[in-house]
Amino acid sequence: MEKDPGKKRIKRRRWSKDDSQLSLLALPTFVWYLLFSYLPMFGVIIAFKNYRITAGKGFLYNLLHSAWSGTGNFVYMFKSNSFAILLRNTILYNIVFVILGILIPVTLAIMLSLVHSKFKSKVYQTCMFFPHFLSWVVVSYFVFAFLSADKGILNHVLEAFGREPIQWYMEPKYWPYILIFMKMWKGVGYGTVVYLASITGIDSTYYEAAVIDGATKWRQVKYITIPFLKPIIIMMFILSIGGIFSSDFGLFYQVTRGIPASLYNVSSTIDTYIYNAIRSNAPIGMTSATSLLQSVACCLTILMANWVVKKVDDEYAII
Amino acid sequence: MFQKNKEEDSAYKLNRISKPTNYLFNIIFVICAAVAIVPFIFVIMISVSSKQSIAKWGYQFIPKNFSLDAYLFLWNEKHTILGAFGISLLVTILGTIIGLVLTSSMGYVLSRSEFKLKGFLTWVVFIPMIFGGGMVASYVVNSNILHLKDTVWALILPLAVSSYNVVICKTFFKTSIPDSIVEAAKIDGANQLSIYTRVILPISKPLLATIGLFLSFGYWNDWFQSSLYINNSKLMSLQAILNNIQKNVEFLANNPSAGLSLQEYKNMMPTESARMAIAVLIVVPIACAYPFFQRYFVSGLTIGSVKG
Numbered sequence: 001m002e003k004d005p006g007k008k009r010i011k012r013r014r015w016s017k018d019d020s021q022l023s024l025l026a027l028p029t030f031v032w033y034l035l036f037s038y039l040p041m042f043g044v045i046i047a048f049k050n051y052r053i054t055a056g057k058g059f060l061y062n063l064l065h066s067a068w069s070g071t072g073n074f075v076y077m078f079k080s081n082s083f084a085i086l087l088r089n090t091i092l093y094n095i096v097f098v099i100l101g102i103l104i105p106v107t108l109a110i111m112l113s114l115v116h117s118k119f120k121s122k123v124y125q126t127c128m129f130f131p132h133f134l135s136w137v138v139v140s141y142f143v144f145a146f147l148s149a150d151k152g153i154l155n156h157v158l159e160a161f162g163r164e165p166i167q168w169y170m171e172p173k174y175w176p177y178i179l180i181f182m183k184m185w186k187g188v189g190y191g192t193v194v195y196l197a198s199i200t201g202i203d204s205t206y207y208e209a210a211v212i213d214g215a216t217k218w219r220q221v222k223y224i225t226i227p228f229l230k231p232i233i234i235m236m237f238i239l240s241i242g243g244i245f246s247s248d249f250g251l252f253y254q255v256t257r258g259i260p261a262s263l264y265n266v267s268s269t270i271d272t273y274i275y276n277a278i279r280s281n282a283p284i285g286m287t288s289a290t291s292l293l294q295s296v297a298c299c300l301t302i303l304m305a306n307w308v309v310k311k312v313d314d315e316y317a318i319i
Numbered sequence: 320m321f322q323k324n325k326e327e328d329s330a331y332k333l334n335r336i337s338k339p340t341n342y343l344f345n346i347i348f349v350i351c352a353a354v355a356i357v358p359f360i361f362v363i364m365i366s367v368s369s370k371q372s373i374a375k376w377g378y379q380f381i382p383k384n385f386s387l388d389a390y391l392f393l394w395n396e397k398h399t400i401l402g403a404f405g406i407s408l409l410v411t412i413l414g415t416i417i418g419l420v421l422t423s424s425m426g427y428v429l430s431r432s433e434f435k436l437k438g439f440l441t442w443v444v445f446i447p448m449i450f451g452g453g454m455v456a457s458y459v460v461n462s463n464i465l466h467l468k469d470t471v472w473a474l475i476l477p478l479a480v481s482s483y484n485v486v487i488c489k490t491f492f493k494t495s496i497p498d499s500i501v502e503a504a505k506i507d508g509a510n511q512l513s514i515y516t517r518v519i520l521p522i523s524k525p526l527l528a529t530i531g532l533f534l535s536f537g538y539w540n541d542w543f544q545s546s547l548y549i550n551n552s553k554l555m556s557l558q559a560i561l562n563n564i565q566k567n568v569e570f571l572a573n574n575p576s577a578g579l580s581l582q583e584y585k586n587m588m589p590t591e592s593a594r595m596a597i598a599v600l601i602v603v604p605i606a607c608a609y610p611f612f613q614r615y616f617v618s619g620l621t622i623g624s625v626k627g
Contacts, residue, residue, distance in 0.1 A: 021510050022431055028420070029425035035465060060464075138561065153361070153380070185354065189355060242449075271454070292455075
């Protein structure tokens with residue numbers, strides 16, 4: 001990657017004993033990458049094949065003897081009814097998550113940094129961070145405790161106010177809000193701590209100078225805190241934009257309790273579709289095509305987001 | 320860090336937010352904190368409600384009748400539950416160790432600026448951050464080529480390394496370990512392997528703690544790998560049991576104690592509270608461990624935010 005030829009000549013030297021030792025040290029992880037990251041990349045060939053299983057033969061035999069289908073799998077997928085729904089759900093939810101996932105934590109972090117008592121602020125942090133460490137399976141039981149139609153506490157409350165109980169798991173109209181709420185419930189604490197860590201890293205002399213100049217707290221936040229948070233906000237933004245075609249699988253699959261048919265339109269995403277297809281032994285070529293398309297789309301969006309950020313300010317790009 | 324807080328305090332004192340605003344903020348945060356914690360307390364309460372209480376009044380924050388039946392039930396099925404607990408523990412410990420070794424060794428190698436293959440390996444680590452083969456291809460590779468299905472390795476290996484962690488390690492080694500230490504060790508005749516194990520790792524404990532904690536929480540919480548790759552009931556982790564509880568409560572009931580028919584046994588089971596009890600069983604170790612490790616997480620997040 002060195003462009004300067006003069007520099008390159010100085011850098012060029014023989015393969016040393018150090019290099020061998022370091023290579024050896026890197027070997028296990030390198031092998032891991034080959035097996036678990038790069039081998040699947042070649043596995044995408046399945047997307048272009050009419051993969052058929054011949055009993056008793058190995059996977060490679062099957063792959064080699066399956067007919068090429070060209071773009072057949074992709075065409076089929078685009079024509080299927082659910083594709084539009086999957087794409088819409090995946091993208092719309094993610095857009096909301098990206099926006100709220102930056103706005104709420106940044107606001108809370110700034111507020112938390114201003115709370116007088118440092119001890120209280122620590123306690124709040126600890127509590128809010130807690131949901132981040134739970135798996136979606138566990139969280140789905142938390143949700144069930146509130147939303148269960150006959151035993152859940154929300155329906156008890158509704159009844160106490162003389163309202164009709166609601167069959168939550170049958171009513172699609174509430175779910176966009178429930179899903180967004182749960183995503184925030186689990187993620188906001190983590191984001192808050194990330195931003196708070198950077199806020200405490202800001203040199204306090206800036207604030208002192210601002211105070212001497214008579215700046216109000218609000219102005220300090222606007223002209224010191226937020227500009228300092230900008231790099232990390234942008235980094236988090238690029239990372240989350242890169243995931244816009246993939247979804248938080250556990251959220252959609254577990255919180256809805258396996259995506260019942262009644263909620264299919266509001267809670268199925270590309271990932272849940274692929275997962276169900278794998279588990280139900282659907283034609284693997286088609287599923288693989290969806291999966292490949294998702295990877296390519298993610299790759300393109302992350303490169304694009306990075307490119308845009310680079311145009312605006314080179315400093316903030318991650319690549 | 321505390322020193323810094325104090326300094327900042329003095330700066331803030333000159334121009335803090337007003338008392339009423341402070342009250343308002345505190346109220347908001349008390350609500351946020353409660354929203355985060357209360358569901359867990361609620362689930363604990365359900366797990367100690369009696370079967371009759373749940374049948375009659377549903378889930379309640381303060382159950383009318385307390386009962387430890389759910390936990391007794393799990394204790395009576397300790398054969399299965401302890402097995403699952405053991406699998407969770409094994410996967411967590413083994414996975415964390417393997418993950419730490421693989422991640423930190425690669426991070427160290429990439430932090431050596433004079434290393435010849437550095438450029439190549441950097442790309443090897445970087446490309447998967449942007450592009451992956453996708454769920455199907457990984458599934459096919461893991462189950463048909465590597466034959467990991469129904470082995471404990473299917474739960475461990477695919478999650479062991481993440482490029483993000485490798486980059487964090489590399490950045491840490493590069494910024495906080497002076498080259499002179501490595502040079503000095505080299506002059507003393509140490510080879511790279513012993514420099515890595517005897518010099519670098521011992522002085523990188525904060526980093527190892529952070530990455531290790533992230534890995535172990537990830538392994539403890541994983542249910543996805545089991546749901547894809549594990550059919551053998553002996554290899555079910557706690558998360559897998561909870562994930563498939565409908566099936567598993569029956570599975571637990573398939574070994575009724577002597578003198579009871581299967582149906583009688585099923586009727587006796589505190590199904591509702593038993594589910595919540597398993598959830599509690601999963602969360603309690605996390606809830607106990609994490610406040611102690613929180614500072615590592617915070618420092619880890621700060622390390623991670625340094626651009627690599």
